Amino acid sequence: ETGVTQTPRHLVMGMTNKKSLKCEQHLGHNAMYWYKQSAKKPLELMFVYNFKEQTENNSVPSRFSPECPNSSHLFLHLHTLQPEDSALYLCASSPTLAPVGSGAGGLNIQYFGAGTRLSVL
């Protein structure tokens, strides 16, 4: 079993559907992240949670709604998506949000799940 598990692995939805992506980490980490990876574009950070509290929303449209009930679980609720939202959605976790710069910054290493490949029709 991998440290970060994402379900489902593949999802096809219509523009009027409501669906949720789930992420679970078994690493005892305190910080969790959602990233979007579109074709031909670098990964984009969407949300950051630290100890269940949202610390970053990278100007994500409200049709994406994150939820973090505890440090081990992260959800991304989807509704009225657009075709351009089709992408690979990756979840990650890290031990902390410690300062970077020195070796201790290794505590910030983010470990990723295998992603959910989403297609919006």
Place this chain on the structure above:
Amino acid sequence: AQKITQTQPGMFVQEKEAVTLDCTYDTSDPSYGLFWYKQPSSGEMIFLIYQGSYDQQNATEGRYSLNFQKARKSANLVISASQLGDSAMYFCAMREGDQGGKLIFGQGTELSVKP
């Protein structure tokens, strides 16, 4: 301006040879961390190596080493003794100071290892 630049969209290397994947970065923050990830066709991003801006020595992890040239703002990944399983996309990423965990990724380099 791009914060992370990977200028090699695709690279080929012969099995058992070494290969260098380029990465340059742009930041005015004295505290930052540099990361390399590998993404096979399965999609999972696999952490390879980390270098902090204050670290005096270049980071090494098994066959991976990071050639950190601070003045040139480059953080190239060196893979020694390439294996067929090294064929994948490789991403360089940076986190600045207190940017709340935000990793900024480059466009990636697709590495193909030839037998």
